[in-house]
Amino acid sequence: MIKMSSRVGQMFAVPAVLAVTAGVVTSTPSPARAAPNGWELAAMSVPAANKISKGEGITVAVIDTGIRTDHRALRGRATEGTDFLAETDQNESWYGRHGTSMASSVLDVAPAAGVLGLRAIRDDEDPDFQTWLEQMESYGENPEKEKREGLAVERAIRAATDQGAKVISMSLGSETSSGSYIHREAEAIAYALSKGVVVVAGAGNWGDEQNELAYPAAYPGVIAIGAATPQGTRAKFSQVHSHVDVVTPGVEIYSANIDGGREKVQGTSSATALAAGVAALIVSKYPDLSPRQVEQLLQRTASTHRKGHNPQTGYGMVDAEAALKAAAGLKPGNAVLPVGKQGAGGHFGPGDDGTPQRIGQPWDTAYLVISGIGGGLGLLGLLVGLILFLAGRRAAARSRPPALTPG
Structure with missing residues (x-):
C-alpha cells in the first residue's frame, strides 16, 4: 500500500518547523479477482483522451521523495531537480521509491509530458525517516535540520513554479x-x-481510521483527490471530507518500482499522480485555462457530477476524454483565486477553492459514543463536586458558634 506521507507541524509557537516524511510503496494484497494491469487508464478514458492530447510541452513537478530518472518508465522524460532536504544519499538503494512510483503514474497518463522531481519528503526506508510522534519527541535536537525540512515543501512549490512547471x-x-x-x-x-499552475494533492489514506484533515489537500485552490476502486466506489482508506473534489483509481495501480520493474500498489498517492497526468493533458491542449477552470472541468465531467457533490468521492471518477472535450468550449479565465467578503476563502486560507462549505453528513457513531461517555463523566464530576461543595458549606455552618442576638 502506498501511504500518504506523514507530516507534523509545530504551529504558533514555532511556525518555521514542519517535519515531512513519505510512506513506503508495497504491493497490494492479491484479491480474489484482481484488476488487470493498467485498468486505471481505461477507467479514466485515457486511451481516448490521448488521441486528443498526450501532455506535449508540459512539465509536471512531482514534489516527493526524489525520482530515479534511469528507470525505463521515466527515462528521457524525467529530470531530477533540487533536493530541498540537502542530502547526499541519492545512490542509496531505497532512494526515490515513492517518488519514482508517482512519476511513472503521471507519465502513464501523459506520455509526452516531462516530470521534474523535487525532493521534499523522505521514504520510509530512509534512516532519517521519523513518524510524527518521533518528530515531536526529538524536536529541538537539530534546529537547523528541522527548519530546513520544515521549509522544504514550501520551497519546492515555489521552485516548481519558477522553473516552469x-x-x-x-x-x-x-x-x-x-x-x-x-x-x-x-x-x-x-x-x-x-502563475497559472494547477496544484493537485491527495485527500489522505486514513479514511478507515481517524479520517484526519490532510494538508496540502485542504488548502484553498488545491484539487483534492480521493481514491477509487475498480468498481468505482471509494477505496476504504480514502479520506472523507467536503474538500474532496474528485476521485481517480487508487487500488491495484501498476506503477514503477525502484528495482527497474513495476508492481501493483494502492493509495491516494497514486490517485493524485494519475489526476496530475490528466491535468497535464488539459493544460497541454488548452494552455490558457486557469487552474480553477481545470478544477471545474474535472468536477463537471466526472462520473457522478449530476448527482452533486458528496464528501466520499467528490463529483465522482475523473473522465479525461470528457474533460478535454468540454474544455474546447471554454474561454480563458482569471488565474487569481476569488476572495470572500472578509478577505478569506471558505477553506482555511486566502481564497475560495470552490468546493461546498457545508455538507450534511451523518455523525460518526464512534465519536458520538465517546463524546456521550465523556460528557456523562464530566456531568457526573460536576454533580459530585457540587454535592461536596454544598456538604462542605453545611458542615462549616454547623461548626460555627451560634450568632449573638442583640440583647
Missing part, C-alpha cells in the same frame, strides 16, 4: 488529527495558482 503533484499529507495548516505553504500555493 504547469502542474504540481503532491502525494503527501499530514497525519495528525488537527492537520498541519502552515500559512507559508498556503501562500506558496497561492503564488503557484497566480
